[in-house]
Each structure stands twice: as C-alpha cells, then as structure tokens.
Amino acid sequence: MAQTKVLVADDDPNVREIISLYFSKQQIDLVVAGDGKQAIELMEKEAPDMVILDVMMPQMDGFEACREIRKKWDTPIIMLTAKDEEFDRVLGLELGADDYVTKPFSPRELVARIRAILRRMQPKAKAVEDVANPLTFDQLTIDLDKREVVAAGEKVSFRPKEFDLLVQMAKSPGSVFSREQLLELVWGFDYFGDVRTIDVHIKKIRQRLDKLPYECIHTVWGIGYKFGVEA
Template sequence: MSQTKVLVIDDDPNVCEIIRLYFTKQQIDLVVAHNGKQGIEMMEVENPDVIVLDVMMPEMDGFETCREIRKKWDTPIIMLTAKDEEFDRVLGLELGADDYVTKPFSPRELVARIRAILRRMQPKAKVEEDAATVMSFDQLTIDIDKREVIAAGEKINFRPKEFDLLVQLAKSPGSVLSREQLLEQVWGFDYFGDVRTIDVHIKKIRQRLEKLPYECIHTVWGIGYKFGVED
C-alpha cells in the first residue's frame, strides 16, 4: 500500500513543524506550502491524498484557497481554524471542505481525521446483483454505476459526497431520513463533523438540480429530508 501524502497549507512554521514531527512517526508523507498561491502550485505536481488548509493566512486566505482548489480538484480538504464559530465551519463546507479542526488541535486528532476521510473514500462493496443501478424519475435519472445524474436532459456534475447523498435519499422515496441517519449512511460512523454538513450538501444538490421543474428533496422541519418528485 502506498504511503499517504498530505499537503499542509499554513503560514505558521511552528504548526507545520509540529505536524511534520508527528506525521513522520505515523509514516505520512508531508509536503508543506506556506501560502495559498504556493499550495495551489504544489497541487499541480504533488497530487496529495488529503489537504490540510489553514483559514487565517495573509493575502489569500483559506476560504479563497479552498474555492480555487475546488475549481480543479476533488481532493479531500480539512480546514484549520482558530475560530470556533459556526460561520467559519459552514462557510468552509459550502466552499467544498470535507472536515474542519479547530486550533489548538492535537496532531493525533488530525491524523485520525485524515484516516477517517481516506476510509470513507475507499470503494464500497458492490450492491446486490438484483438491486437497481439506474433510478429513473420524472426528468431525473441517477446511474449509480456510472455515477451520473441527468436532470431535465442535461448531465449534471456532482461532487462525490453530493452524489452519494442524493442516491441515499432517492433509494427511499417518500421516507423521511434524519440528518443523523444520513451522516451515518453516507459519511460513516467515524465522521467527526456535525449535522450541518448535511444541510450544506443538500443546498448544493438543490442548486445543481435547479433546472428540474419541481423540487425533489423536501425538508421535514426538525427531523431531516425526504426524496420525492412531487410534494
């Protein structure tokens, strides 16, 4: 098995050194960029498995860096923030981050989150042979094997977790699934984040399906969401 490579983008040399020392013990290959522009340049040549991205950096902050990375890559991003504020967490998720860690943090926790993300990226066991691999609704087709979505005659690009979440909802049309259920089914037991992750991804899915003449994901207030082609 190849060694995990992590790109850390952080302007604080002390943080980078702490991470380097612990990653070396854990046999994690570390590459470091000290600003957002350098981090984006390193993405082109290093092809990391995971990105650890600091929010508070001069010139190009972590949010802007995340936005630029997401224009070209789906590499998992863990954001480091010194602020334990909901705004920062939600904004990071909306921009495409996969998880966040609040400073001060322990290197052990950071490694645990990296490994949890990599586990969630592993291919899942194939569905039973008699299970449907293509789900068709009015002007909406979801091909599980090809990981394709056709809405109103147009192929729509989804990020991996957005697609998985849509599939999970579409498999049980009319059934109400709580945010906790969706976190467990899509992200797994070892996800460290909070239920707001679901809300952010649902918002993205709705935006991608906006050409449909109907709303297919409905909010059930106080509980979660359900899938249906008509309300």
C-alpha cells in the same frame, strides 16, 4: 495503511513543525506550503491524497484556496481555523471542504480525521449495487455505475459526497432520514464533523438540480430530509 501524501498549507512554522514531527511517525508523506497560492501550485505538482488548509494565510487565505482547488480537484480538504465560530465552519463546508479542525488541535485527532475521510472515499460506489440501475424519476436519472446525473435532459456534475447523499435518499423515495442517519450512511460512524454538514450538502444538491420543474429533496421539519419528485 499505505503511505498517504498530505498537503498542509499554514503560514505558522510552529504548526508545520508539529504536524511534520507527528506525521513522520504515522506513515504520512508531508508536503508543506506557506500560503494558499503556494498550495495551489503544489496541487498540480504533488497530487496529494488530502489537503489541510489554514483559514488565515497571506497571499491567498484558506477559503479562497479551497474555492480554487474545488474548480479542478475533488481531493478531500480539512480546514484549520483559530475561530470556533459557526460562520467559519459553514463557509468552509459551502466552499467544498470535507471537515474542519479548530486550533489549538491535537495532531492525533488530525490524523484520525484524515484516515476517517480517506477510508470513506472508495467503498461508497459499491454501496448501491443492490438497487436498480439507473434510478429514474421522471426528468431525473441517476446512473450508479457511471456516477452520473441527468436532470431535465442535461448532465449535472456532482462532488462525490453530494452524489452519495443523493443516491442514499433516492434509493428509498419517501423515506425520512435524520441528519444523524445520513451522516452514518454516507460519511460513516467515525466521522468527526457536525450535522450541519448535511444541510450544506443538501443546499448544493438542490442548486445543482434547479433546472428540474419540481423539488427532489424535501425538508421534514424537526427531523431531516426525504427524497421525492412530487411538486
């Protein structure tokens, strides 16, 4: 694997040292920050391939740093939290994080998650070449080559995984997908997160398409979701 640059923001020097020692053996170039504010500054300067944010930090916590990063960058983000609570996990995902790791964590697991996410970033644009392009549904158009969505005559910006998830369902209108199926199809078999990730991304997709006069993503209770433009 080519050298990967990872920005780690954590105010605990012991955590930074443990990560540094392990990353040095894994062909990972480490950039460290002591708080969220410094992490934002280093994003511009270092252009990392991945960002790891501790939730509890001075100056600017991990949640706020995640929110600020998402305003300018689509760089994958993993949240570090000492609280094994659903609220923290879901909040991080809603703010744009791609995964989370609960402290105390194994450095080996952290590296595995980094590599799993990075492996899944590039191939997804090629996974839709066997269908018509663009996908058109009344007032919704999805251009697969340009990775653009136009809803009710307006271009709508999507994050990469949101776009991939929308396309995966739009390729098979009316088909019902379980959360587990969507995780495998969009994130890959080696994704470590939980199925709640799908719910968070579906919520974001619905919000971005709220100008349409109809629902596109429908909940199939007890199973998952399906795509369709019926009212």
